[in-house]
Amino acid sequence: MGIDGDAPVPPDRRFGEEGGRLSYGGYLCLPALLSQQQPQSESPDELLFITIHQVYELWFKLLLHELENAREAMFADELWRARHLFQRVHAVERVLIEQVEVLETMTPQDFLEFRSKLAPASGFQSVQFRELEFLSGLKDERYLGSFRHAGDTELARLRRRLDEPTLWDAYLAALSRRDLPVSDDEIMGTLLAVARDRGSHDDLWQLAEDLLTHDETAAQWRMRHVQMVERQIGTKSGTGGSTGAPYLRGRTRLHYFPLLWELRAWL
Ligand code: HEM
Numbered sequence: 414m415g416i417d418g419d420a421p422v423p424p425d426r427r428f429g430e431e432g433g434r435l436s437y438g439g440y441l442c443l444p445a446l447l448s449q450q451q452p453q454s455e456s457p458d459e460l461l462f463i464t465i466h467q468v469y470e471l472w473f474k475l476l477l478h479e480l481e482n483a484r485e486a487m488f489a490d491e492l493w494r495a496r497h498l499f500q501r502v503h504a505v506e507r508v509l510i511e512q513v514e515v516l517e518t519m520t521p522q523d524f525l526e527f528r529s530k531l532a533p534a535s536g537f538q539s540v541q542f543r544e545l546e547f548l549s550g551l552k553d554e555r556y557l558g559s560f561r562h563a564g565d566t567e568l569a570r571l572r573r574r575l576d577e578p579t580l581w582d583a584y585l586a587a588l589s590r591r592d593l594p595v596s597d598d599e600i601m602g603t604l605l606a607v608a609r610d611r612g613s614h615d616d617l618w619q620l621a622e623d624l625l626t627h628d629e630t631a632a633q634w635r636m637r638h639v640q641m642v643e644r645q646i647g648t649k650s651g652t653g654g655s656t657g658a659p660y661l662r663g664r665t666r667l668h669y670f671p672l673l674w675e676l677r678a679w680l
């Protein structure tokens with residue numbers, strides 16, 4: 414009998430053990446992964462704080478990968494593939510928002526036990542977060558200044574993102590493939606034409622909706638983050654040197670694809 418109570422599995426159906434070289438922990442590099450949580454204090458909640466951030470960074474890595482592939486699919490005129498990838502991006506982004514709740518189980522008093530150890534570190538210095546913004550079209554070179562302490566490879570990654578095409582550039586390429594004009598003067602007319610003739614352009618319309626959802630969920634995360642910040646530190650300034658919540662509130666009004674929002678007014 415197997416450990417699960419079933420009859421033993423015949424040898425020809427024992428799947429995945431052919432080479433016998435991989436183990437669960439080896440495949441997932443768990444010894445390396447699980448040795449990377451190093452609290453700076455004795456405070457019991459610091460492990461939660463580190464874990465949450467590391468999980469975010471892992472999701473950011475996946476999002477960058479999927480968004481790069483979605484961009485490539487749009488350039489290759491494989492809109493179905495881009496749409497498929499955006500569904501995954503949206504699902505991950507919803508998890509990012511839900512996850513804030515886990516960190517909110519920490520009380521502000523418990524956070525203050527180790528907060529002073531964190532400065533001048535802050536989310537400002539998340540390279541992958543800024544890469545996501547740049548790739549999505551929000552290219553603000555001024556943020557390179559917050560990475561003075563980052564390594565050369567990280568700075569080079571950010572510079573490369575500033576030079577690379579954005580998701581919007583890739584969408585414009587998809588429109589051009591259909592012989593739709595995309596110059597600054599003509600783009601709103603094209604977006605309206607797509608919206609009004611879904612019989613001919615439904616895939617382009619749905620893809621624009623996917624971009625908009627990506628934009629909307631990013632904004633929802635920013636709002637959720639600032640709510641958490643107000644709950645944790647109120648009106649205190651940030652460890653990264655900003656005004657804290659007021660700075661972050663300002664960032665909630667940003668859009669990756671402003672024309673897709675403006676389009677609503679013209680429909
Ligand atoms: C106790 C929880 C948290 C507090 C009090 C907090 C506070 C802040 C503050 C005050 C800032 C502004 C920069 C500064 O001056 O420090 C900031 C920025 C940021 N935080 Fe957090 N944060 C928290 C959790 C998180 C988590 C879990 C993430 C996930 C990765 C995160 C990601 C970021 C990012 C990416 C920025 C830069 C945002 C931008 O420039 O638009 N934060 N945070």
Ligand SMILES: N[C@@H](CC(=O)c1ccccc1NC=O)C(=O)O
Binds near residue numbers: 531534537651
């Ligand atoms: N900026 C936060 C501290 C903080 O949350 C943080 C500190 C180090 C690394 C990541 C952080 N997360 C988001 O800003 C604060 O001012 O309390």
